[in-house]
Amino acid sequence: xxxxxxxxxxxxxxxxxxxxxxxxxxxxxxxxxxxxxxxxxxxxxxxxxxxxxxxxxxxxxxxxxxxxxxxxxxxxxxxxxxxxxxxxxxxxxxxxxxxxxxxxxxxxxxxxxxxxxxxxxxxxxxxxxxxxxxxxxxxxxx
Numbered sequence: 001x002x003x004x005x006x007x008x009x010x011x012x013x014x015x016x017x018x019x020x021x022x023x024x025x026x027x028x029x030x031x032x033x034x035x036x037x038x039x040x041x042x043x044x045x046x047x048x049x050x051x052x053x054x055x056x057x058x059x060x061x062x063x064x065x066x067x068x069x070x071x072x073x074x075x076x077x078x079x080x081x082x083x084x085x086x087x088x089x090x091x092x093x094x095x096x097x098x099x100x101x102x103x104x105x106x107x108x109x110x111x112x113x114x115x116x117x118x119x120x121x122x123x124x125x126x127x128x129x130x131x132x133x134x135x136x137x138x139x140x141x142x
Contacts, residue, residue, distance in 0.1 A: 006097035010044045020068050024060040027068050030101070034112055037076045037104040041065055047098045049087040061100070069102050078104035082114060 008014040010026055019039055020027035030038040043061045047053050053061070065083065073081050084101040086093040103112060 004046055004097050005095060006040075006042050006099065007046050010042070019071070020064065022060075022064065024057070025064040027064070027102075034101075035103050035105060035110050037072045037078070037102075039068065039072060039102040041068055041100040041102060043098055048096050049093060049098050050085055051087050053098060061098070065100060065102070072102055072104050076104050076106075078106055080105040082112070084114075 005014065009016045009028065016026075016028035018026065018028045020041070024044055025041060026044055027039050027041040030040050032038065041061065041064060043053070043057050045057055047057060050058070069081050069083065072078065082101070082103040082105060084103060085099070105112070
């Protein structure tokens with residue numbers, strides 16, 4: 001896509017601080033550096049987000065993530081790492097080319113806050129929802 005900033009990075013039209021590259025995947029430092037080493041992992045082929053990925057593209061992308069994450073954690077001396085992916089505007093996606101954020105974490109006061117609201121579980125409602133959402137072997141995944 002001619003107007004996609006990540007496609008321009010893949011094409012070499014815009015410089016990037018690369019930390020990993022193979023035939024299908026590119027990883028580079030995010031210019032915002034929410035935490036030191038904040039890295040984006042993208043498929044070289046353009047897809048809007050994870051919801052649109054073809055199975056082989058997803059396999060290539062997600063098989064690269066653990067090695068890149070380990071490298072960041074080890075080389076930076078991080079004590080943890082968040083893996084974040086936003087799909088569509090409602091979820092906070094601002095660049096519409098699939099990308100995975102790897103965010104090394106050093107302590108609880110590093111400027112990044114991710115919280116989940118908790119409440120008492122309704123196990124009956126959870127069981128019904130799981131049944132409604134179940135994607136078993138007989139269902140298509142695409």
